[in-house]
Amino acid sequence: MTDTVEPPVIKPPAGEPSPLTRKDFVSDQEVRWCPGCGDYAILAQMQKILAEIGVPREQTVFVSGIGCSSRFPYYMDTYGIHSIHGRAPTLATGIKAVNPDLTVWVITGDGDGLSIGGNHLLHCMRRNVDVKVILFNNRVYGLTKGQYSPTSLPGHRTKSTPMGSIDYPLNPISVAIGAEATFVARTQDTNTKHLQETLRRAAAHRGTAFVEIFQNCVVYNPTAWDHTTDSSVRDDNIVYLEEGKPLVFGRDSDKGIRVNGMIPEVIDVDSNGAANEGLAVHQESLDNSSYAYMLSRMQHPEFPLPFGVLRCVDRPAYTDMLVDQVQQSIDSSDADLNALLHSSDTWVVE
């Protein structure tokens, strides 16, 4: 008996097999996260998929802010910047505006990306800057030793919320959809295959690809994701999104999501697929983002949490358009500096 639902395999774009291996992407720096931290798994899978995709190391730039996850660039043997708190998307924008051929990854966390850097993340996504934003969500501040974060649940007790948090949390994928991100996905640190596939999909997207990764902070918030990692319950708590497939979940694939008006509901389904009429069928490329937003609002424990690509649409990337405008101007006019200096009323003194 299979006791878990296999996450769907999302096929990356076909291409030549890559000559690179994971080792090529491992830098010479000692990794300094706490033993057991979810960051290790994400780092390993990132190194693996980049090797598989075969993007040259020198064409890859990792940019991060501040926080545990933001040490990530030091461990990747690519170009990298460990910048300042919350500002990684701004540096990434500058890099892409100058060299759109580079593949730029932004590594951020729930505090870095949604609190101090919320403004930049928002504008990066609405502009559709061609960067991949990987947000490690552990619902806590790790590096500063355990204060609550903008994704901490109400009532969460931390050193800065001894009586429980009274902040209402943000839902990262809802924020991303609301901010017009063209690619929005969710996955988990320990869900190896799914993590790989999701990163591959993000890598293939032109425009801002936003990926929320449930990441376990074993020190300050070790139970945050028990409901999506504990093998006895996780299948009832995750619905894997597959393009064109009905939203079915549960250990025995016996539950599904039906949309009633504007509201999702959980219904029992026939695992043989016979009586599945009325089930929502996943479509990631709908022009209208309402469906994706509705999915993003499905919260534990009433609903299974959507894993996979919620939304993937085509829209020209800001940085490509910026460079296009410049190129058009270069092509269509004569850049004569001397004429520019003279472009005003002039007079001559003999």
Added chain:
Amino acid sequence: MAEPPASDSSAINTEMARLMDSVVVRFSGDSGDGMQLTGDQFTNTSAVLGNDISTFPDFPAEIRAPAGTLAGLSGFQVNLAASDIYTAGDAPQVLVAMNPAALAANLSDLEPGGVVIVNEDAFTRNNLRKAGFESSPLDDESYLQGYEVHRVPLTSMTRAALDDLDELSNQQKDLCKNAFALGLAFWLFDRPMETTLAFYQEKFAKRPQVVKANTRALKAGYAYGETTEAFQSRMSVPTRTDDVPPGTYRRITGNEAVVLGLVTAAQKANKTLFYGSYPITPASPILEGLAALKRFDVRTFQAEDEIAAIGSVIGASFAGALSVTASSGPGVSLKSEGINLAIVMELPLVVVDVQRGGPSTGLPTKTEQADLLSVLYGRNGESPIPVIAAATAAECFDMAIEACRIAIRHMTPIFLLTDGYLANSSEPWLLPDLELIEPIEVEHRTDPNGYQPYLRDEATLARPWVLPGTPGLEHRVGGLGKQDVTGNVSYDPQDNEHMIKTRAEKVARVADYLPPLEVNGPDQGDLLIIGWGGTYGAIRAAVEHSQSEGRSVASCHLRHLNPLPKDLGKILSRYRQVLVPELNMGQLSMLLQARYPVRVVGLNKVQGQPFRIREIVSKINDILT
């Protein structure tokens, strides 16, 4: 109505004109009255004619404060001269006041005996009340005593001149009253109208009715001057006959000069110019200016905030562009953390601070020099950064290039300080021969052999600028403490101190590349005036005035504020006293006293206005008596 004839200079009785070596004219009206445009046109014509010119626009922070109020006034002062001048003049001799508020706000600045032209039509009860008059000052002889006052019904005469232009509303016709006033000014100062007529043709090319209306109003204003006998005499400022360097000139403001300087620097460095900024007064015209120059591979990015602007510029520099941001005080404060990151990453970029009145939001449209200490020391930790400052509007061109050159040669962020006065004021600019501007050498290492991110150049201590995309040179940089050469993260106490000292030494070595300072006046004597930034003109004029009175005074203007030029100490030691006039509470004074064994006398002013020449002259007199 028949169109009045265009000016015919042969008809002018020049004997009747009062010849003046220089004259200061101020136009003042509502911010919707087109005073900036009027002043601009008057200036352009005079410059093209061959006068030296210097302008100073003075506008409110509000775009359209309530019409007729003091808060809504917009002014434009121009100094026209037959010889070299350095400022827009202390006090106007001619005031054009478009309403009672303009009269109330400016009359006390006018020189005794000065000429006042008022738009009589605007002296309505409502406008008088808004300007704080109980009755019309035009009927009050004591109020206007000592001035030559001309009451001109500008609005009604403009309407009459445009009477048959049925396509235009009265409101549109009234907008042309500034053209009428300009025409009258052209007559009064014996200037031709052609430059402005051509400007109307071009500016309103798509609206022939508007061209026609402005043309007609301009000519009507001129004809009014010619036919009325109200004016005692015309005024004439002859063209310059002093030693003006030959060449082609244009008028330029400081902000325009920064734009052209940056584009020129990018071309000289053979680089993409990336400019990331957030709109802020008075720096926004730099963004707008550069956005129109994409054909020079200029990439502008209007960021979501000041922090994003500096972040984008750091990223762009990492990726290999000549990268620049500009702002003013409040925005520069927000950029502090980003600038520190650039200091530690040792990447080249330029931050232009167009200083304005502070603190906080302060006086957005007014000028000040009070950011000097904050750009030098307003960041956490030991944070050395080169700082340079432009002395005049035209010099902003050279200093923008200088900033880019230092940033790239020394692999460092750098501040270029200008100010609200330089940004908006204008002066003639001798167009440079581009061939004579030295190329900016850029080297991007591609050799992986022996490469380390913080390997240093022996002379400058600069680290290599390696571009992402270069195989074999992948590296990571960040804001954490690091080891020299490898750039690896390090919390080692010795590494930290070594890096702090090395960064300081790197910036100090910029001084090895500075030209010797120029002293204007005797090379030793009673008094040396040290200035920096936009106070140059007022200091220079004051010093020349005092020298002509036989005083032993010299001046020296600093373009490089960090590091200070190596010869400054010697120069300071050769004078009995040192005066530092600054539009702040004594920031350069403090630096000089900390660095050199001198006692400095400060002349400090924080009113949002530039120095007047006479303020400096009187301080010189105080010190030397």
